[in-house]
Amino acid sequence: METLLLDRLLQIGELFQRDMARAFDGTGLTTARVHLLWVLQHAGPSTQRDLARMCEVTPRNITGLVDGLEESGHVRRTPHPTDRRSVIVELTDTAAQTMERMQQEHTELNDTLLAAVAPEDRAAVERGIAAIASHLEKLVVDALTEAAATEEQAAS
């Protein structure tokens, strides 16, 4: 029985997650926390509210993640300069270095995997995967929009 393309794509996601979990085993970092660090690295110092929006989780959840990352020395909470309700979260210097290294390794992994593809297939793979990602995103967004509309209708 041949393996579906979709199954191989999902397998890649699982393998990646497993590898990341292994890499951070013993450091106190987890997938969710690394994701927050990643968002912080790209967005720069941010309020917890904004982090909640960018991570697509509740503000309460951010409180917990930042608590853990503060304790492990990866982030720092500082007061917002003008809004005394807000808290600014920023990477510590060591965490910023860690994230840079991580981003570099990520790029290297991308190159390694691309090198596993036959040169004459590479362009087609890039095009094909982009098309699949874009199509799937549309499908999911449409399904979510429809579900939201149905719910709204039910509420009225």
Place this chain on the structure above:
Amino acid sequence: METLLLDRLLQIGELFQRDMARAFDGTGLTTARVHLLWVLQHAGPSTQRDLARMCEVTPRNITGLVDGLEESGHVRRTPHPTDRRSVIVELTDTAAQTMERMQQEHTELNDTLLAAVAPEDRAAVERGIAAIASHLEKLVVDALTEAAATEEQAAS
């Protein structure tokens, strides 16, 4: 800034998970429980021990998942015919139907996504993704083996 192929692959995994979570919203099913049902559908009635091995989680975890699935009417616990320590878990009729439908939808999604790829690129995409999955698996397995060896050395 162009998106890395690796990032698109990871995005596909996330989108798929999000879509699955949405599809089962309100049914009491979750990713972990659906995974167990999936394993059960492919392996047929199994002991909890075997389910733990196949799902790569602890036996304790299977107890919890089966508890939930039993309560929601998706699986049934029956005594093992010869070993009174063991419990056989099997899908209920309705769950078996649900899983068949799900598998069909899965195949349809695969076809839909494949249809989003230009016909002349399809063969290359199939080959390329198989190569990437296989290469990544080797990388992860090697890393895990190495980590295990290091740990063993530390223990001696």
Place this chain on the structure above:
DNA sequence: TATTGTTATACTCTATAACTATA
């Protein structure tokens, strides 16, 4: 009155360790 973050509470997934029943 609206917004930001936190406390309170709860549920799922996950793990390890101790225990019971059985092999």
Place this chain on the structure above:
DNA sequence: TATAGTTATAGAGTATAACAATA
């Protein structure tokens, strides 16, 4: 003595709801 499953306990991630401080 070893194995199958459960109870006990713990921790992470997630959510909603109520609340305090501030805007």
